[in-house]
Amino acid sequence: MAATTEYIELVVGNERIAGTILAPRRRMPGILFVHGWGGSQQRDMLRGRHIAGLGCVCLTFDLRGHEKTLEQKQTINRAQNLEDLLVAYDRLIEHPGVDPERVAVIGTSYGGYLATILTSLRPVRWLAMRVPALYWDEQWQLPKQQLDRPRLMAYRRSRLGPADNRALAACAEFRGDVLIVESEHDEHVPHTTIMNYRSSFIQAHSMTHRIIDGADHALSSERCQEAYTSILTGWISEMIIGDRIGHLS
Template sequence: MTIHSEAIEIPVDGESIAGTIVSPSAKVPAILFVHGWGGSQQRDLARAKQITGLGCVCMTFDLRGHEKTESQRLSVTREQNLADLVGAYDRLVSHPAVDSSAIALIGSSYGGYLATLLTALRPVKWLALRVPALYWDEEWKLPKQALDRQRLSDYRQRPLAPADNRALGACAEFAGDVLLVESEQDDFVPHSTLMSYRSAFVSAHSLTHRIVDGADHALSSDRSQKAYSSILSAWISEMVIGARLDRYPHHSPWYS
Protein backbone atom coordinates (compact mmCIF):
# COMPACT_ATOMS: atom_id res chain seq x y z
CA MET A 1 0.00 0.00 0.00
CA THR A 2 1.29 3.45 -0.94
CA ILE A 3 1.71 5.90 1.95
CA HIS A 4 1.83 9.64 1.36
CA SER A 5 3.38 12.14 3.82
CA GLU A 6 2.49 15.83 3.50
CA ALA A 7 3.81 18.76 5.56
CA ILE A 8 1.05 21.31 6.09
CA GLU A 9 0.40 24.69 7.70
CA ILE A 10 -2.78 25.14 9.76
CA PRO A 11 -4.18 28.69 9.93
CA VAL A 12 -5.36 29.73 13.42
CA ASP A 13 -6.25 33.25 14.56
CA GLY A 14 -4.25 34.88 11.76
CA GLU A 15 -1.18 32.73 12.47
CA SER A 16 -0.13 29.25 11.36
CA ILE A 17 1.00 26.08 13.12
CA ALA A 18 2.90 23.21 11.52
CA GLY A 19 1.47 19.75 10.99
CA THR A 20 2.06 16.55 9.03
CA ILE A 21 -0.57 14.31 7.40
CA VAL A 22 0.38 10.70 6.72
CA SER A 23 -2.21 8.86 4.60
CA PRO A 24 -2.88 5.81 2.42
CA SER A 25 -4.58 6.03 -0.96
CA ALA A 26 -8.12 4.82 -0.12
CA LYS A 27 -10.92 6.63 1.83
CA VAL A 28 -10.43 5.53 5.42
CA PRO A 29 -10.83 6.50 9.09
CA ALA A 30 -8.57 9.24 10.42
CA ILE A 31 -6.61 9.65 13.64
CA LEU A 32 -5.54 13.00 15.09
CA PHE A 33 -2.68 13.03 17.61
CA VAL A 34 -2.54 15.79 20.24
CA HIS A 35 0.78 16.14 22.07
CA GLY A 36 1.22 17.29 25.65
CA TRP A 37 2.54 20.55 27.08
CA GLY A 38 6.24 20.80 26.27
CA GLY A 39 6.00 18.05 23.64
CA SER A 40 5.77 18.19 19.86
CA GLN A 41 4.41 16.30 16.87
CA GLN A 42 7.78 14.54 16.56
CA ARG A 43 6.89 12.34 19.53
CA ASP A 44 3.78 11.08 17.73
CA LEU A 45 5.12 10.67 14.19
CA ALA A 46 6.56 7.17 14.61
CA ARG A 47 3.26 5.87 15.99
CA ALA A 48 1.34 7.75 13.30
CA LYS A 49 3.36 6.14 10.53
CA GLN A 50 2.92 2.68 12.06
CA ILE A 51 -0.86 3.10 12.35
CA THR A 52 -1.11 4.59 8.85
CA GLY A 53 0.37 1.33 7.60
CA LEU A 54 -2.71 -0.42 8.97
CA GLY A 55 -4.94 1.71 6.76
CA CYS A 56 -5.72 5.05 8.40
CA VAL A 57 -5.00 8.70 7.71
CA CYS A 58 -3.00 10.04 10.65
CA MET A 59 -2.18 13.64 11.46
CA THR A 60 0.22 15.18 13.94
CA PHE A 61 0.72 18.89 14.61
CA ASP A 62 2.41 21.36 16.94
CA LEU A 63 0.28 23.37 19.34
CA ARG A 64 1.11 27.05 19.58
CA GLY A 65 3.81 27.65 22.17
CA HIS A 66 5.84 24.71 20.84
CA GLU A 67 8.53 24.14 18.20
CA LYS A 68 8.33 26.92 15.57
CA THR A 69 6.06 29.01 17.83
CA GLU A 70 7.93 28.33 21.09
CA SER A 71 8.32 32.09 21.54
CA GLN A 72 4.63 32.10 22.52
CA ARG A 73 5.13 29.59 25.35
CA LEU A 74 4.65 32.18 28.11
CA SER A 75 1.60 33.81 26.55
CA VAL A 76 -0.45 31.06 24.87
CA THR A 77 -3.74 30.18 26.56
CA ARG A 78 -5.86 27.05 26.76
CA GLU A 79 -8.43 28.83 24.62
CA GLN A 80 -5.86 29.37 21.88
CA ASN A 81 -4.60 25.78 22.03
CA LEU A 82 -8.16 24.46 21.77
CA ALA A 83 -8.52 26.67 18.67
CA ASP A 84 -5.34 25.02 17.34
CA LEU A 85 -6.92 21.61 17.84
CA VAL A 86 -10.17 22.65 16.15
CA GLY A 87 -8.14 23.96 13.20
CA ALA A 88 -6.16 20.73 12.98
CA TYR A 89 -9.34 18.63 13.13
CA ASP A 90 -11.01 20.65 10.39
CA ARG A 91 -7.92 20.36 8.20
CA LEU A 92 -7.80 16.60 8.72
CA VAL A 93 -11.45 15.93 7.89
CA SER A 94 -11.11 18.00 4.71
CA HIS A 95 -8.53 15.52 3.37
CA PRO A 96 -10.02 13.58 0.43
CA ALA A 97 -8.91 10.22 1.85
CA VAL A 98 -10.74 10.71 5.16
CA ASP A 99 -14.06 9.17 6.16
CA SER A 100 -15.39 12.10 8.21
CA SER A 101 -17.71 9.83 10.22
CA ALA A 102 -14.77 7.80 11.52
CA ILE A 103 -12.43 10.12 13.45
CA ALA A 104 -10.23 9.11 16.38
CA LEU A 105 -8.38 11.39 18.79
CA ILE A 106 -5.24 10.33 20.64
CA GLY A 107 -4.21 12.85 23.29
CA SER A 108 -1.44 12.81 25.87
CA SER A 109 -1.54 14.79 29.13
CA TYR A 110 -2.51 18.39 28.24
CA GLY A 111 -3.37 17.10 24.77
CA GLY A 112 -5.76 14.59 26.33
CA TYR A 113 -7.49 17.38 28.22
CA LEU A 114 -7.87 19.40 25.01
CA ALA A 115 -9.10 16.30 23.16
CA THR A 116 -11.99 15.83 25.58
CA LEU A 117 -13.01 19.46 25.03
CA LEU A 118 -12.95 18.95 21.26
CA THR A 119 -15.49 16.12 21.52
CA ALA A 120 -18.06 18.73 22.55
CA LEU A 121 -17.32 20.78 19.43
CA ARG A 122 -16.71 18.22 16.67
CA PRO A 123 -17.80 14.61 15.90
CA VAL A 124 -15.38 12.03 17.34
CA LYS A 125 -15.91 8.27 17.29
CA TRP A 126 -12.88 7.03 19.24
CA LEU A 127 -10.98 8.73 22.06
CA ALA A 128 -7.64 7.55 23.44
CA LEU A 129 -6.29 9.48 26.44
CA ARG A 130 -2.83 8.86 27.90
CA VAL A 131 -2.40 10.39 31.38
CA PRO A 132 -4.98 13.11 30.60
CA ALA A 133 -4.41 16.20 32.73
CA LEU A 134 -7.14 18.26 34.42
CA TYR A 135 -7.39 22.02 34.83
CA TRP A 136 -10.02 24.11 36.55
CA ASP A 137 -12.46 25.94 34.29
CA GLU A 138 -11.66 29.45 35.50
CA GLU A 139 -8.68 31.44 34.21
CA TRP A 140 -9.46 30.03 30.75
CA LYS A 141 -7.86 33.00 29.02
CA LEU A 142 -4.86 33.20 31.35
CA PRO A 143 -1.58 32.00 29.80
CA LYS A 144 -1.36 28.27 30.44
CA GLN A 145 2.17 28.61 31.77
CA ALA A 146 0.92 31.05 34.44
CA LEU A 147 -1.44 28.57 36.11
CA ASP A 148 -0.40 27.88 39.72
CA ARG A 149 1.38 24.51 39.74
CA GLN A 150 0.80 23.72 43.40
CA ARG A 151 -2.88 24.49 43.04
CA LEU A 152 -2.98 22.21 39.97
CA SER A 153 -1.36 19.41 41.94
CA ASP A 154 -3.91 19.80 44.75
CA TYR A 155 -6.79 20.08 42.28
CA ARG A 156 -5.87 16.83 40.56
CA GLN A 157 -5.89 14.95 43.86
CA ARG A 158 -9.55 15.77 44.40
CA PRO A 159 -12.38 13.50 43.22
CA LEU A 160 -14.18 15.54 40.57
CA ALA A 161 -17.52 14.96 38.82
CA PRO A 162 -18.75 16.07 35.36
CA ALA A 163 -20.62 18.96 36.99
CA ASP A 164 -17.34 20.23 38.48
CA ASN A 165 -15.27 20.48 35.30
CA ARG A 166 -15.85 21.33 31.64
CA ALA A 167 -13.61 18.54 30.35
CA LEU A 168 -15.30 15.94 32.54
CA GLY A 169 -18.66 17.28 31.43
CA ALA A 170 -17.64 16.64 27.82
CA CYS A 171 -16.58 13.11 28.81
CA ALA A 172 -20.03 12.47 30.28
CA GLU A 173 -21.62 13.30 26.91
CA PHE A 174 -19.17 11.26 24.81
CA ALA A 175 -20.86 8.17 23.34
CA GLY A 176 -17.94 6.58 21.49
CA ASP A 177 -15.20 4.15 22.50
CA VAL A 178 -12.61 5.24 25.06
CA LEU A 179 -9.08 4.16 25.98
CA LEU A 180 -7.55 5.48 29.22
CA VAL A 181 -3.85 4.83 29.77
CA GLU A 182 -2.34 5.54 33.18
CA SER A 183 1.32 5.63 34.26
CA GLU A 184 1.86 3.77 37.51
CA GLN A 185 4.43 6.24 38.87
CA ASP A 186 3.02 9.52 37.54
CA ASP A 187 4.01 12.59 39.57
CA PHE A 188 1.95 15.01 37.49
CA VAL A 189 -1.34 13.26 36.73
CA PRO A 190 -2.20 11.05 39.73
CA HIS A 191 -4.45 8.02 39.94
CA SER A 192 -7.23 10.21 41.36
CA THR A 193 -7.35 12.21 38.12
CA LEU A 194 -7.64 9.05 36.04
CA MET A 195 -10.48 7.92 38.30
CA SER A 196 -12.27 11.23 37.77
CA TYR A 197 -12.01 10.72 34.01
CA ARG A 198 -12.99 7.08 34.20
CA SER A 199 -16.10 7.73 36.27
CA ALA A 200 -17.12 10.59 33.96
CA PHE A 201 -17.54 8.41 30.86
CA VAL A 202 -21.09 7.35 31.74
CA SER A 203 -22.31 7.38 28.12
CA ALA A 204 -19.32 5.70 26.46
CA HIS A 205 -19.94 2.76 24.13
CA SER A 206 -16.91 1.04 25.65
CA LEU A 207 -14.18 1.95 28.13
CA THR A 208 -10.74 0.35 28.32
CA HIS A 209 -8.40 1.32 31.18
CA ARG A 210 -4.77 0.22 31.13
CA ILE A 211 -1.87 0.97 33.49
CA VAL A 212 1.74 1.04 32.26
CA ASP A 213 3.61 -0.63 35.13
CA GLY A 214 6.60 1.32 36.45
CA ALA A 215 6.06 4.19 34.01
CA ASP A 216 6.44 7.88 34.81
CA HIS A 217 4.39 10.67 33.26
CA ALA A 218 6.67 11.12 30.24
CA LEU A 219 7.21 7.39 29.57
CA SER A 220 10.93 8.05 29.98
CA SER A 221 12.12 4.46 29.56
CA ASP A 222 12.15 2.46 26.33
CA ARG A 223 10.21 -0.25 28.11
CA SER A 224 7.42 2.19 29.00
CA GLN A 225 7.32 3.57 25.45
CA LYS A 226 7.03 0.08 24.00
CA ALA A 227 4.35 -0.89 26.50
CA TYR A 228 2.24 2.15 25.60
CA SER A 229 2.74 1.58 21.87
CA SER A 230 1.58 -2.02 22.31
CA ILE A 231 -1.53 -0.95 24.25
CA LEU A 232 -2.38 1.75 21.72
CA SER A 233 -1.81 -0.45 18.67
CA ALA A 234 -3.96 -3.24 20.09
CA TRP A 235 -6.81 -0.83 20.83
CA ILE A 236 -6.56 0.88 17.43
CA SER A 237 -6.55 -2.52 15.71
CA GLU A 238 -9.65 -3.62 17.61
CA MET A 239 -11.64 -0.38 17.45
CA VAL A 240 -10.61 1.66 14.43
CA ILE A 241 -9.17 -0.90 12.03
CA GLY A 242 -11.84 -3.43 12.99
CA ALA A 243 -14.60 -0.94 12.22
CA ARG A 244 -12.92 -0.04 8.93
CA LEU A 245 -12.79 -3.64 7.79
CA ASP A 246 -16.46 -4.12 8.72
CA ARG A 247 -17.37 -1.09 6.60
CA TYR A 248 -14.82 -1.44 3.78
CA PRO A 249 -13.85 -5.13 3.64
CA HIS A 250 -12.07 -4.82 0.29
CA HIS A 251 -9.87 -1.97 1.48
CA SER A 252 -7.88 -4.10 3.90
CA PRO A 253 -4.11 -3.61 3.54
CA TRP A 254 -3.86 -7.41 3.63
CA TYR A 255 -6.51 -7.93 0.91
CA SER A 256 -5.25 -9.21 -2.43
Protein backbone atom coordinates in the same frame (compact mmCIF):
# COMPACT_ATOMS: atom_id res chain seq x y z
CA MET B 1 -0.21 -0.37 3.07
CA ALA B 2 2.14 2.38 1.94
CA ALA B 3 1.51 5.85 3.35
CA THR B 4 2.07 9.24 1.75
CA THR B 5 3.49 12.17 3.74
CA GLU B 6 2.29 15.75 3.32
CA TYR B 7 3.83 18.63 5.30
CA ILE B 8 1.26 21.33 5.93
CA GLU B 9 0.72 24.62 7.75
CA LEU B 10 -2.31 25.30 9.92
CA VAL B 11 -3.52 28.90 9.93
CA VAL B 12 -4.72 30.11 13.33
CA GLY B 13 -5.73 33.74 13.14
CA ASN B 14 -2.71 35.52 11.68
CA GLU B 15 -0.26 32.76 12.63
CA ARG B 16 0.90 29.49 11.13
CA ILE B 17 1.83 26.24 12.88
CA ALA B 18 3.43 23.16 11.37
CA GLY B 19 1.62 19.86 10.84
CA THR B 20 2.13 16.58 9.01
CA ILE B 21 -0.51 14.39 7.33
CA LEU B 22 0.32 10.69 6.94
CA ALA B 23 -2.24 9.02 4.69
CA PRO B 24 -2.97 5.74 2.88
CA ARG B 25 -4.14 5.84 -0.70
CA ARG B 26 -7.90 5.47 -0.19
CA ARG B 27 -10.70 6.91 2.00
CA MET B 28 -10.21 5.71 5.57
CA PRO B 29 -10.65 6.67 9.23
CA GLY B 30 -8.92 9.89 10.30
CA ILE B 31 -6.63 9.97 13.33
CA LEU B 32 -5.73 13.28 15.01
CA PHE B 33 -2.84 13.38 17.49
CA VAL B 34 -2.55 16.06 20.19
CA HIS B 35 0.76 16.25 22.07
CA GLY B 36 1.22 17.35 25.67
CA TRP B 37 2.46 20.62 27.14
CA GLY B 38 6.16 20.99 26.41
CA GLY B 39 6.02 18.23 23.78
CA SER B 40 5.84 18.23 20.00
CA GLN B 41 4.51 16.23 17.09
CA GLN B 42 7.74 14.21 16.79
CA ARG B 43 6.72 11.19 18.92
CA ASP B 44 3.24 11.29 17.41
CA MET B 45 4.70 11.13 13.91
CA LEU B 46 6.46 7.86 14.74
CA ARG B 47 3.25 6.29 16.01
CA GLY B 48 1.29 7.89 13.19
CA ARG B 49 3.41 6.09 10.62
CA HIS B 50 2.49 2.75 12.19
CA ILE B 51 -1.20 3.60 12.38
CA ALA B 52 -1.33 5.03 8.84
CA GLY B 53 -0.09 1.64 7.72
CA LEU B 54 -3.26 0.09 9.20
CA GLY B 55 -5.34 2.12 6.78
CA CYS B 56 -5.85 5.52 8.42
CA VAL B 57 -5.14 9.16 7.63
CA CYS B 58 -3.10 10.61 10.50
CA LEU B 59 -2.50 14.27 11.28
CA THR B 60 0.08 15.43 13.82
CA PHE B 61 0.84 19.08 14.60
CA ASP B 62 2.60 21.41 17.01
CA LEU B 63 0.38 23.42 19.36
CA ARG B 64 1.21 27.11 19.59
CA GLY B 65 3.79 27.75 22.28
CA HIS B 66 5.89 24.81 21.05
CA GLU B 67 8.63 24.15 18.51
CA LYS B 68 8.58 26.94 15.88
CA THR B 69 6.31 29.09 18.08
CA LEU B 70 8.16 28.40 21.34
CA GLU B 71 8.52 32.13 21.99
CA GLN B 72 4.77 32.19 22.74
CA LYS B 73 4.98 29.63 25.54
CA GLN B 74 4.77 32.27 28.28
CA THR B 75 1.62 33.87 26.83
CA ILE B 76 -0.40 31.09 25.18
CA ASN B 77 -3.61 30.02 26.93
CA ARG B 78 -5.97 27.07 26.82
CA ALA B 79 -8.50 28.88 24.63
CA GLN B 80 -5.85 29.46 21.97
CA ASN B 81 -4.58 25.88 22.05
CA LEU B 82 -8.15 24.58 21.75
CA GLU B 83 -8.47 26.81 18.67
CA ASP B 84 -5.33 25.13 17.30
CA LEU B 85 -6.95 21.75 17.83
CA LEU B 86 -10.19 22.78 16.14
CA VAL B 87 -8.27 24.05 13.10
CA ALA B 88 -6.29 20.80 12.94
CA TYR B 89 -9.47 18.70 13.21
CA ASP B 90 -11.18 20.65 10.44
CA ARG B 91 -8.11 20.30 8.22
CA LEU B 92 -8.03 16.54 8.81
CA ILE B 93 -11.63 15.94 7.77
CA GLU B 94 -11.09 18.08 4.66
CA HIS B 95 -8.56 15.53 3.45
CA PRO B 96 -10.05 13.51 0.56
CA GLY B 97 -8.89 10.26 2.12
CA VAL B 98 -10.80 10.79 5.40
CA ASP B 99 -14.23 9.49 6.30
CA PRO B 100 -15.56 12.33 8.53
CA GLU B 101 -17.80 9.90 10.42
CA ARG B 102 -14.81 7.79 11.51
CA VAL B 103 -12.44 10.11 13.35
CA ALA B 104 -10.21 9.19 16.30
CA VAL B 105 -8.43 11.70 18.54
CA ILE B 106 -5.34 10.65 20.49
CA GLY B 107 -4.22 13.07 23.20
CA THR B 108 -1.36 13.04 25.69
CA SER B 109 -1.59 14.84 29.05
CA TYR B 110 -2.60 18.45 28.22
CA GLY B 111 -3.50 17.18 24.76
CA GLY B 112 -5.81 14.59 26.31
CA TYR B 113 -7.57 17.31 28.28
CA LEU B 114 -8.06 19.40 25.12
CA ALA B 115 -9.19 16.30 23.22
CA THR B 116 -12.05 15.66 25.63
CA ILE B 117 -13.31 19.22 25.18
CA LEU B 118 -13.02 18.80 21.41
CA THR B 119 -15.54 15.92 21.56
CA SER B 120 -18.19 18.41 22.68
CA LEU B 121 -17.47 20.64 19.68
CA ARG B 122 -16.78 18.18 16.83
CA PRO B 123 -17.83 14.59 16.01
CA VAL B 124 -15.34 12.03 17.38
CA ARG B 125 -15.80 8.26 17.07
CA TRP B 126 -12.82 7.07 19.09
CA LEU B 127 -10.95 8.83 21.90
CA ALA B 128 -7.57 7.71 23.27
CA MET B 129 -5.90 9.56 26.13
CA ARG B 130 -2.52 8.91 27.73
CA VAL B 131 -2.13 10.41 31.22
CA PRO B 132 -4.86 13.03 30.60
CA ALA B 133 -4.27 16.13 32.70
CA LEU B 134 -7.05 18.13 34.31
CA TYR B 135 -7.49 21.88 34.84
CA TRP B 136 -10.16 23.95 36.53
CA ASP B 137 -12.57 25.80 34.27
CA GLU B 138 -11.79 29.30 35.52
CA GLN B 139 -8.80 31.33 34.28
CA TRP B 140 -9.47 29.93 30.79
CA GLN B 141 -7.85 32.96 29.17
CA LEU B 142 -4.88 33.10 31.57
CA PRO B 143 -1.55 32.00 30.04
CA LYS B 144 -1.13 28.35 30.92
CA GLN B 145 2.35 28.96 32.34
CA GLN B 146 0.80 31.24 34.98
CA LEU B 147 -1.53 28.64 36.47
CA ASP B 148 -0.72 27.95 40.13
CA ARG B 149 1.10 24.59 40.13
CA PRO B 150 0.58 23.61 43.81
CA ARG B 151 -3.11 24.47 43.54
CA LEU B 152 -3.31 22.53 40.28
CA MET B 153 -1.86 19.38 41.87
CA ALA B 154 -4.29 19.69 44.77
CA TYR B 155 -7.14 20.05 42.27
CA ARG B 156 -6.05 16.91 40.45
CA ARG B 157 -6.08 14.95 43.71
CA SER B 158 -9.71 15.97 44.36
CA ARG B 159 -12.71 13.82 43.55
CA LEU B 160 -14.44 15.55 40.64
CA GLY B 161 -17.25 14.74 38.26
CA PRO B 162 -19.05 16.07 35.17
CA ALA B 163 -20.80 18.79 37.18
CA ASP B 164 -17.45 20.16 38.36
CA ASN B 165 -15.41 20.41 35.18
CA ARG B 166 -15.90 21.18 31.48
CA ALA B 167 -13.67 18.34 30.29
CA LEU B 168 -15.40 15.80 32.52
CA ALA B 169 -18.79 17.08 31.36
CA ALA B 170 -17.69 16.38 27.77
CA CYS B 171 -16.69 12.86 28.83
CA ALA B 172 -20.18 12.28 30.25
CA GLU B 173 -21.71 13.09 26.84
CA PHE B 174 -19.26 11.03 24.78
CA ARG B 175 -20.80 7.91 23.22
CA GLY B 176 -17.84 6.46 21.34
CA ASP B 177 -15.02 4.12 22.36
CA VAL B 178 -12.43 5.22 24.91
CA LEU B 179 -8.87 4.23 25.77
CA ILE B 180 -7.17 5.63 28.89
CA VAL B 181 -3.49 4.84 29.48
CA GLU B 182 -2.08 5.57 32.94
CA SER B 183 1.53 5.67 34.14
CA GLU B 184 2.12 3.77 37.39
CA HIS B 185 4.46 6.41 38.83
CA ASP B 186 3.03 9.60 37.32
CA GLU B 187 4.37 12.70 39.06
CA HIS B 188 1.97 15.10 37.32
CA VAL B 189 -1.32 13.23 36.85
CA PRO B 190 -2.32 11.28 39.96
CA HIS B 191 -4.49 8.17 39.95
CA THR B 192 -7.41 10.23 41.25
CA THR B 193 -7.43 12.29 38.05
CA ILE B 194 -7.44 9.15 35.92
CA MET B 195 -10.38 7.77 37.89
CA ASN B 196 -12.22 11.09 37.58
CA TYR B 197 -11.96 10.75 33.82
CA ARG B 198 -12.82 7.05 33.80
CA SER B 199 -15.92 7.42 35.97
CA SER B 200 -17.18 10.33 33.86
CA PHE B 201 -17.56 8.26 30.68
CA ILE B 202 -21.03 7.10 31.66
CA GLN B 203 -22.35 6.76 28.09
CA ALA B 204 -19.23 5.45 26.32
CA HIS B 205 -19.71 2.53 23.94
CA SER B 206 -16.62 0.87 25.42
CA MET B 207 -13.94 1.72 27.97
CA THR B 208 -10.38 0.36 28.04
CA HIS B 209 -8.03 1.33 30.88
CA ARG B 210 -4.39 0.26 30.87
CA ILE B 211 -1.56 1.00 33.31
CA ILE B 212 2.07 0.95 32.19
CA ASP B 213 4.01 -0.57 35.08
CA GLY B 214 7.00 1.43 36.28
CA ALA B 215 6.25 4.33 33.93
CA ASP B 216 6.58 8.02 34.77
CA HIS B 217 4.53 10.79 33.18
CA ALA B 218 6.89 11.32 30.23
CA LEU B 219 7.53 7.60 29.56
CA SER B 220 11.24 8.27 30.04
CA SER B 221 12.39 4.73 29.29
CA GLU B 222 12.31 3.17 25.84
CA ARG B 223 10.58 0.14 27.34
CA CYS B 224 7.68 2.31 28.45
CA GLN B 225 7.51 4.08 25.10
CA GLU B 226 7.31 0.72 23.37
CA ALA B 227 4.65 -0.49 25.79
CA TYR B 228 2.49 2.54 25.03
CA THR B 229 2.97 2.14 21.27
CA SER B 230 1.88 -1.49 21.57
CA ILE B 231 -1.21 -0.61 23.63
CA LEU B 232 -2.22 2.23 21.31
CA THR B 233 -1.72 0.43 18.01
CA GLY B 234 -3.43 -2.69 19.36
CA TRP B 235 -6.47 -0.69 20.45
CA ILE B 236 -6.68 1.31 17.23
CA SER B 237 -6.39 -1.92 15.24
CA GLU B 238 -9.23 -3.46 17.26
CA MET B 239 -11.43 -0.40 16.73
CA ILE B 240 -10.78 -0.23 12.98
CA ILE B 241 -11.21 -3.96 12.40
CA GLY B 242 -14.41 -4.00 14.44
CA ASP B 243 -15.69 -1.03 12.48
CA ARG B 244 -14.94 -2.71 9.16
CA ILE B 245 -16.69 -5.89 10.22
CA GLY B 246 -19.70 -3.81 11.28
CA HIS B 247 -19.85 -2.18 7.87
CA LEU B 248 -19.77 -5.61 6.17
CA SER B 249 -22.44 -7.22 8.37
